[in-house]
Amino acid sequence: MQQLVELLKDDDVNTQLEAAWCLNNIAAGTDDHAMTVLDAAGDSLITLLGSGDVPLEVCSSAVVMIMIIILIIITLARCLRCCHRDKVAATVHPVHLTNVMLHT
Secondary structure, three states: OHHHHHHHOOOOHHHHHHHHHHHHHHHOOOHHHHHHHHHHHHHHHHHHOOOOOHHHHHHHHHHHHHHHHHHHHHHHHHHHHHHOOOOHHHHOOHHHHHHHHHOO
């Protein structure tokens, strides 16, 4: 993960773009994957949003949006667990909800 974060700081825009897409793919995995990407690369990805390079901005935006959506869903799932500990809603999986939201 740290190597990908370092590649985001490379002078070559193509290298930055490839690293951002790799992080995008990782973030699209489980909620743990998304949190790992957020913790390791969140600051660097946000910095790239102002880079002036449109493809890189698009890729960084995609990664940031995935992380934001997953964080919202994780928060929702935690609230449901607190409010309905003994109900089915308490077992909601954040990534499943993300997939449902993105494909509806």
